[in-house]
Amino acid sequence: MLKCIACGFEQPTGKFCGDCGTKFGETNAIHNTRRTLPSPTEPNPHLEKLKMQAKAYRSYFLRQLKKPALAYEQGENGLANGLTSILLLGILVTLSLFAALRPSLANGFLSFFGGAFIFTLFAITIALIALFATTSSLGPQQSIKTILSLYGAYLPPLLIGATVSFLLMVIKSYTYGHLLLSLVFLFAILLVPLYLLSALILKNPTTIDPFYIFIVYLITYSILFSLFIILIADSAIGEYFSELLYWFV
Known part of the structure; x- marks a missing residue:
């Protein structure tokens, strides 16, 4: 005008x-x-913060993928990135499960996703609770924040494995997809916590023999995980994981 x-x-x-x-x-x-003349628009602070966090996590992911032991130098400072890795693993495992079970599912995506995601996080939480309880009672004592940070630092390879598993499920290569997802899940809930326990004992020796610390951890974990499986045994997710666990028996 x-x-x-x-x-x-x-x-x-x-x-x-x-x-x-x-x-x-x-x-x-x-x-x-x-x-x-259009007035210059100011950048969205939330979007800019999200971009910065994504860039920081990308650097963290590549660094930990190359050398996971660097997490011991950060301690609790790596908590945010560790939690991000845990959440991403839960999302990727859930997406793989959905892709595998989609032909037989009666419920929609959101209903299944919520249940499977919570299930995955609970399975990981049980392992971390067992690890925290063992180290708190028998040593070496570590804060829950440190354990979460260290655990998340060892997840980048599993995130890659879960992504590949999801892609295999999408292209209907179910045999390899199931196998890879089973390995990712096994490492996430059992082998990574066991490795962390070993590394913590080596870095902070205690008066109690490490063999007995391992026994206490395995007993604690077995009890908690058995109770967890009993609670979800009647669900579709429980049946699926019963089938996966059968492969390792």
Whole structure:
């Protein structure tokens, strides 16, 4: 729109003002050009923060993939990235399960996703509770934040494995997809916590023989996991994981 600087009348086009007849000159052009220039938009602070966090996690992921033991130098400082890895693993495992069970599912995606995601996180939480209880009672004592940070630091290879498993399920290569998902799950809930326990004992020796610390951990974990399986045995997820665990018996 053109605006007359003499009377303020606005019109879409023309060389003269339709109200007072003033000629639109250079002053008007400058005035209207300034009016039509879009004001610079400020960046969304939440989006910028999300981008920074994603960039920081990418660096963390590559660093831990290359050398997971660096997590011991960070301690609790790696908690945020460790939790992100745990959540990502839960999401990827859940997506793989959905892709595998989709032909036989009666419920929708959101209903299944919520249940399977909570199941995966609970299975991981049981392993971490057993690890925390063992180290707290028999040593070496570690805070729950440190355990979460260390556990998450060893997950990048499992995240890659879970991603590949999901892709295999999507292309209906179920045999290899099931096998890879089983290995990822086994490492996540059993072997990684066992390795962490070994590493913590080596770095912080205790007066109790490590053999007995391992026994206490395995007993604690077995009891908690057995109770967990009993609780979800009648669900579709429980039946699926019973089938997966059968492969290792």
